[in-house]
Amino acid sequence: MxxxxxxxxxxxxxxxxxxxxxxxxxxEFSVGEIxxxxxxxxARFGVARATLRQALEQLELEGRxxxxxxxxxxxxxxxxxxxxxxxxxxxxxxxxxxWEAAGCDLAAPPAAVADALGTGRDEPxxxxxxxxxxxxxxxxxxxxxxxxxSVPGLPAIDAPAGPARARAVLRELQRGALxxxxxxxxxxxxxxxDAKELDRLPGxxxxxxxxxxxxxxxxxxxxxxTYRADTxxxxxxxxxxxxxxxxxxxxxxx
Amino acid sequence: MxxxxxxxxxxxxxxxxxxxxxxxxxxEFSVGEIxxxxxxxxARFGVARATLRQALEQLELEGRxxxxxxxxxxxxxxxxxxxxxxxxxxxxxxxxxxWEAAGCDLAAPPAAVADALGTGRDEPxxxxxxxxxxxxxxxxxxxxxxxxxSVPGLPAIDAPAGPARARAVLRELQRGALxxxxxxxxxxxxxxxDAKELDRLPGxxxxxxxxxxxxxxxxxxxxxxTYRADTxxxxxxxxxxxxxxxxxxxxxxx
DNA sequence: TAGTGGTCTAGACCACTGA
DNA sequence: CAGTGGTCTAGACCACTAG
Numbered sequence: 414m415x416x417x418x419x420x421x422x423x424x425x426x427x428x429x430x431x432x433x434x435x436x437x438x439x440x441e442f443s444v445g446e447i448x449x450x451x452x453x454x455x456a457r458f459g460v461a462r463a464t465l466r467q468a469l470e471q472l473e474l475e476g477r478x479x480x481x482x483x484x485x486x487x488x489x490x491x492x493x494x495x496x497x498x499x500x501x502x503x504x505x506x507x508x509x510x511x512w513e514a515a516g517c518d519l520a521a522p523p524a525a526v527a528d529a530l531g532t533g534r535d536e537p538x539x540x541x542x543x544x545x546x547x548x549x550x551x552x553x554x555x556x557x558x559x560x561x562x563s564v565p566g567l568p569a570i571d572a573p574a575g576p577a578r579a580r581a582v583l584r585e586l587q588r589g590a591l592x593x594x595x596x597x598x599x600x601x602x603x604x605x606x607d608a609k610e611l612d613r614l615p616g617x618x619x620x621x622x623x624x625x626x627x628x629x630x631x632x633x634x635x636x637x638x639t640y641r642a643d644t645x646x647x648x649x650x651x652x653x654x655x656x657x658x659x660x661x662x663x664x665x666x667x
Numbered sequence: 668m669x670x671x672x673x674x675x676x677x678x679x680x681x682x683x684x685x686x687x688x689x690x691x692x693x694x695e696f697s698v699g700e701i702x703x704x705x706x707x708x709x710a711r712f713g714v715a716r717a718t719l720r721q722a723l724e725q726l727e728l729e730g731r732x733x734x735x736x737x738x739x740x741x742x743x744x745x746x747x748x749x750x751x752x753x754x755x756x757x758x759x760x761x762x763x764x765x766w767e768a769a770g771c772d773l774a775a776p777p778a779a780v781a782d783a784l785g786t787g788r789d790e791p792x793x794x795x796x797x798x799x800x801x802x803x804x805x806x807x808x809x810x811x812x813x814x815x816x817s818v819p820g821l822p823a824i825d826a827p828a829g830p831a832r833a834r835a836v837l838r839e840l841q842r843g844a845l846x847x848x849x850x851x852x853x854x855x856x857x858x859x860x861d862a863k864e865l866d867r868l869p870g871x872x873x874x875x876x877x878x879x880x881x882x883x884x885x886x887x888x889x890x891x892x893t894y895r896a897d898t899x900x901x902x903x904x905x906x907x908x909x910x911x912x913x914x915x916x917x918x919x920x921x
Numbered sequence: 922t923a924g925t926g927g928t929c930t931a932g933a934c935c936a937c938t939g940a
Numbered sequence: 941c942a943g944t945g946g947t948c949t950a951g952a953c954c955a956c957t958a959g
Contacts, residue, residue: 424859425947428869450925461949466926471870474856482926483957492853498752498903596903598852599746600872600896602728605678614927615682616725618854618872642854649752649850649903679928704944715930720945736945737938868946928954935947 426460427467433458434468438477438488448478448486474618476643493547495640497622498596498649504626505543505557505636506583512543512555514579522558529625530632532560539564541579544610545638552645554610555638559586563633586634593627598647607639618642680714681721687712688722692731692742702732702740728872730897747801749894751876752850752903758880759797759811759890760837766797766809768833776812783879784886786814793818795833798864799892806899808864809892813840817887840888847881852901861893872896 448454455465469486472478479489506512518540521527527534538560545553561567564585601621608615619639626634640647702708709719723740726732733743760766772794775781781788792814799807815821818839855875862869873893880888894901 424869427947431870452925461951463950464948467947469926471856474854474872476853480926481957482955483924485925485957494851597748597900598874598903599730599900600728600854600874602725615678616685618728620852620854646851646853649852681928706944715932717931718929721928723945734945735938736936737943739938739944922959923957924959925957926955928952930952931950933947933949936945938942938944940941940943 427464427471430458430460430465430468431471434472435477438472442488444488444490446488448488450485473643479643489643492644492646493550493552494646494648495545495547495552497598497647498594498624503594504583504587504589504591505624505634506580506587511547512545514576514583515542515544516575517541517579517582518574526558526635526637529635530558530560536560539567539582541582543579550644551611551641553638553640554607555636557583558635558637560633563589563628589628589633591626591628591633592630595625595627596649597623599623600642601639603639611639611641613641613643620645620647622647681718681725684712684714684719684722685725688726689731692726696742698742698744700742702742704739727897733897743897746898746900747804747806748900748902749799749801749806751852751901752848752878757848758837758841758843758845759878759888760834760841765801766799768830768837769796769798770829771795771833771836772828780812780889780891783889784812784814790814793821793836795836797833804898805865805895807892807894808861809890811837812889812891814887817843817882843882843887845880845882845887846884849879849881850903851877853877854896855893857893865893865895867895867897874899874901876901 442448449457451462451465451469455462458465469478469480473480473489476489476492478486480486503510506514519537520540521535521537522530522532522540524534527536527538530538532538538558541555541557541559543555543557544551545555559582564582566588567582567585599621601619603611603613603615603617603619605615607619608617611617611619620642622636622638622640624636624638625632626636696702703711705716705719705723709716712719723732723734727734727743730743730746732740734740757764760768773791774794775789775791776784776786776794778788781790781792784792786792792812795809795811795813797809797811798805799809813836818836820842821836821839853875855873857865857867857869857871857873859869861873862871865871865873874896876890876892876894878890878892879886880890
């Protein structure tokens with residue numbers, strides 16, 4: 414990555430810069446390597462720091478870079494494939510899952526969740542918090558909403574609101590017969606607490622996976638899971654790890 | 668949305684602003700309504716325009732706003748649910764699909780695609796371009812890579828590289844027996860030409876859906892589809908349109 | 922404490938839209 | 941044409957990390 418000057422082009426500087434840096438990453442850097450700091454890079458390309466940052470933001474969005482305050486900018490490893498809709502119809506908490514239960518409250522859910530569950534807006538539901546870790550990295554935070562009607566055999570609420578109670582809810586949920594599972598994926602941004610759990614800043618891009626668990630014709634549970642968009646590739650269907658990568662996420666000719 | 672002053676808080680201004688604006692959108696604006704311009708909004712909140720823009724960017728990422736140069740910023744409609752993995756095992760081009768074939772080339776694919784297909788790096792494959800339109804809006808652009816071996820009955824290459832040839836490839840592909848389909852979703856940014864097709868600017872966030880079509884133990888075809896992340900919610904599984912929304916994509920307490 | 926990325930400012934000019 | 945969002949600059953200060 415020499416002291417390249419930006420030739421004059423009709424496209425935005427930050428976009429051209431993104432392309433130049435992207436190619437430099439492919440050819441001159443290896444995973445984990447640390448880049449020059451933003452002020453140096455900006456000077457080297459003859460642009461303002463803000464412009465350089467705009468290019469870095471793109472590359473971070475594409476999972477090519479990782480930036481940490483106080484540390485620096487490093488070359489990110491390829492995204493990790495995370496199985497989401499295993500195709501099989503399983504309740505959350507089945508053995509093969511990589512989730513760790515963190516806690517459980519009994520509280521009124523957001524209005525949209527209550528509507529999807531078909532419960533009243535102020536009706537309390539069990540709210541299980543779980544987190545998912547892969548390769549030692551936190552990749553997802555989940556809120557699982559379970560109406561009391563879906564776990565009729567659950568012991569009274571004298572248990573503490575910790576992991577033990579969460580597991581009890583999951584265990585009880587699995588006694589029912591699951592009919593179907595519906596997944597949806599959309600882009601979102603991490604709220605303050607999700608960001609903390611995922612070790613990111615607020616507003617970081619996340620893939621929001623909403624899963625409806627259907628049993629006996631009703632929505633028996635609803636899960637809203639937020640995955641780190643920078644590090645994750647969500648896989649649906651049977652297998653997990655196909656490596657379709659670079660040039661993958663930045664699509665076609667740039 | 669009064670001439671609100673930002674109270675001093677320990678969180679970034681742009682983040683607080685995002686929250687304030689988000690609430691204003693919920694309570695004081697309706698879909699399609701046009702917001703005051705950025706300079707006015709910035710003045711109204713007593714921040715620099717760049718800071719205001721940072722907040723707007725967040726909201727656009729979350730699908731709440733739509734910004735168009737020369738026009739203004741409008742309140743976006745709820746994201747449209749787009750069925751992606753219909754659960755059934757179907758070849759691309761089945762009747763129920765909403766894709767329109769645009770053209771077809773015979774050329775060497777990107778290296779990563781060639782590897783996934785198991786073809787040689789310089790071996791040409793049929794490359795079908797398709798676009799998907801919903802509610803009159805372009806939502807996705809796709810490149811479908813089909814090795815010649817998967818369409819043995821295809822007439823010689825004398826046909827023009829237009830839609831007709833694309834349809835011929837799809838038709839021929841469907842003669843084989845499809846065994847399985849694997850989907851993966853990740854965040855990406857639109858390249859120059861994808862952006863054009865999706866009516867966005869380069870770098871716009873997209874959801875990249877990679878699908879492997881497996882037949883006779885081989886990867887018979889590979890599809891890379893880029894969906895507009897701002898307007899789409901991808902649904903996997905049987906049904907299409909569950910309305911889990913607001914507060915959906917910006918997750919939990921902000 | 923030195924160095925990093927994150928936030929913020931107050932300007933300027935450009936590209937595009939629609940009247 | 942006037943008005944919009946998009947790009948870009950050259951600064952400043954803050955929050956965080958690690959030696």
